[in-house]
Amino acid sequence: MPALLRVERLSKRFGGLRAVQDVSFEVQEGEILALIGPNGAGKTTTFHLITGFHRADSGRVLFGDSDLVGLRPSAVCLKGVCRTFQVARPFGDMTVLENVMTGAFSRRPRRAAAASRAREVLGLVGLEGKIDVLARDLTTIDQRRLEVARALSTDPRLVLLDETMAGLNQAEADVAVALVRRLREEGLTVVIVEHVMRAIMAIADRIVVLDHGQKIAEGLPREVVDDPEVVRAYLGSSYRHAS
Amino acid sequence: MTPTVVIQAVINGLLIGGIYGLVSIGVSLIFGVVKFVNFAHGEFLMVAMFATFWMWQLLGLDPYVSLFISVPLMFLFGACVQQVLFRRVIGGSDLPQIFLTFALGILLANLALLFFRADVRTVRTPYTDATINIANEIFISWPRLIAFLVALALSGALFTFLTRTDIGQAMRAAAQDRDTAMLVGIDPDRVYRVAVGLASALAAAAGTLLMPFFVVHPYVGAQFGLIAFVVVIVGTLGDIRGALLGGLLLGVVESLGIQFVGADSGRILVFLILLLTLILRPSGLFGGRGART
Structure with missing residues (x-):
């Protein structure tokens, strides 16, 4: 089955900083994919590139048959890809x-x-x-x-959630986890950026790990948390002991 | 000073205040949605006034008929100005925006001067001097009353449009947060075209409604533009209701000033109100925040 979203060799520089370098991954229809990594790894930038808030320097973002690179955020939304912001931005008035x-x-x-x-x-x-x-x-x-x-x-057919659980307490995070599951039951595909590993482990089908703008690991949750490279770059050796 | 004189001055002030409100709503709408002050707004009104004059002079069209031509035409004019000129300076610093709109105003005024000369013109209609005598010694001019009522109706229509329609809601969304608006599929360029188009259409309505009882000349825009800028500051920049109420308020203040200070210095009171507002309530009479509808 062809993937719903195919990110191919996506790159973006800001001046001398390579925010995202040659990142590729696929998201299958109905899947919950988590994007994790330390601060500054390029997770939010990847979201910006997919949804048109930044324009990729190179690479493609294939959603179904269409390349989203170069489309404006409003056009990306109408194609069926929607996202949330890291800091909630409601229309306050x-x-x-x-x-x-x-x-x-x-x-x-x-x-x-x-x-x-x-x-x-x-x-x-x-x-x-x-x-x-x-x-x-x-x-x-x-x-x-x-x-x-x-x-x-x-x-949307695909929802990108950017740190929806940051700052929530345990009970609230559990509610959020249940909500993400509901989304999948509604037939949606979800890509989630999150730091709360407990939540990630509970909901993600697969995990992609970014560090310094590059993909350093990809796989099932259990495989990824045992990956020495991921432990070194992000989770720290205490994670395995804690979980 | 008799009560009759005061009542008459207040009535005259309210009636012209409706027109001030209509022009100011346009300035406020552009500021609220597109986030800059259109210093050419008075000149947009002037263009519509000349259009109304020539349609009457050359085609014999009554202003209340040519309203249906001038308003849509100015909507298109505004949308084009947004697309071709204003769009280039959106989101940048203030200075290019000020220079661009100010220069556009000067250009329009001088084009009018070039083609129409500095003559003062007006439209004479059978009803230009028609009045209603509502009480002893108190008169209401028909064309002023009509201008006032249409201005109120259009303001109400705009308000309904902003709160009840999808494009109106998109406009309020884009005014509050452009990025988030794009996130939910709103094309900000389209919203901006509609906003500037609507603001121009309101200026056109004001200009056309003025013609049966007012004069047009190339510099008439500055006169109304200046009042509109005072109104939007007093009525809180970006606030549509504030612009209408501010227009009515300053219409009355100006009228009382003309009555009691002098015909040539009546606006002293208007600018006194501006100064008081800036000192006491710099964000305007209607709340602490700008850019709201």
């Missing part, structure tokens, strides 16, 4: 429902249809009780939920 409707409008110009889709995804993320709250008044976890709901409202 809009209500929760309005926030999600901005996304739903991308495929439904009619207000009633957009509102009904928005309510649907708000139910999915567990925000149905707060639809009339102004987005800036939400708690951190609810802002993350909103961010995910807004992404989902655009009817």
Whole structure:
């Protein structure tokens, strides 16, 4: 089966810094792929390159039959790839429902249809009780939920989640893990950037490890955490003892 | 000073204030969505006024008929200006934006001077001097009343558009966070074209509605542009309701100034309000933050 997303030899430099170098990976339909690595490894930059916020210097991002490189973020979204930001960025002066409707409008110009889709995804993320709250008044976890709901409202086939669990406590992170699983049950494909290894191990089908802009490992979660290179670059030797 | 004089001045002020509001909403809309001040906005109004004048002079079209031509034409004009000129300076520093819009205003005013000369012109209609006598000694001018009512209706229509339609919602989203808007499939260039187009269309409506009772000349834009900039500062830059209410407020203030300070120095009060606002509430009367609808 051909992969849903094929990233091929993607590279991006910022001045002298090689933020992403020759990174290639594939994401299968229905899969949850985790992208991990130390800070500055190029995870978020990879997301930026896939979704058009940065333009790749070289390489391709094949989504289905189309190359996403060179498309604007709005066009990438309409192709069916949506992402969240590392720091939640709700439209603060809009209500929760309005926030999600901005996304739903991308495929439904009619207000009633957009509102009904928005309510649907708000139910999915567990925000149905707060639809009339102004987005800036939400708690951190609810802002993350909103961010995910807004992404989902655009009817993506592939969702890129950027550190959705950062700053959440244990119980909140468990809720987030359950939510990501729900996304897969809804038929979505997920690429997730995350530092919370416990969550990664719980949900990822496969892991790609980046370090200094390069892919240093790829494989099943258990294989990756035992990879000496990954332990050296990212997890540290204490990880194996702790888990 | 009799109460009648005061009431008459307030009424006249409110009526012209609706037009000020309409022009200011355009400035505020562009600032809120595209994030810069269009210093050529008064000249956009002037272009529409001349268009209305010539359609009356050459084709015999009544201003209330040519409204349906000038408004869509200026929408296209604004969208083109955005696409061809403004787009190049979006997101950069303030200076190129100021120079570009200011230069565009000077260019438009001087083109008008070149083609139409410095003559003062107006449209004479059968209803130009028509008034309603609402009470003893208190009169309302028909064309001013119509201008006021249409201005209010258009402001309401814009507000509805922004809150009730997909493009309106996209505009508010892009105004609040351009990147996130792109994330949910909103093309910011399209949103900007619509925003500048709408702002220009409102200026066109204001210009056309003015023609039955006002004069046009190449520099008339500066007169309205200046008031609009005061209005948007007083009414909080980027706030649509603030722009309308600010327009009404300053219309009344100006009218009272003309009545009680003097016809040639009535605007002293307007600028006094500006100074007081800047000293006491620099973010305007309607809240602490800019760029809201």
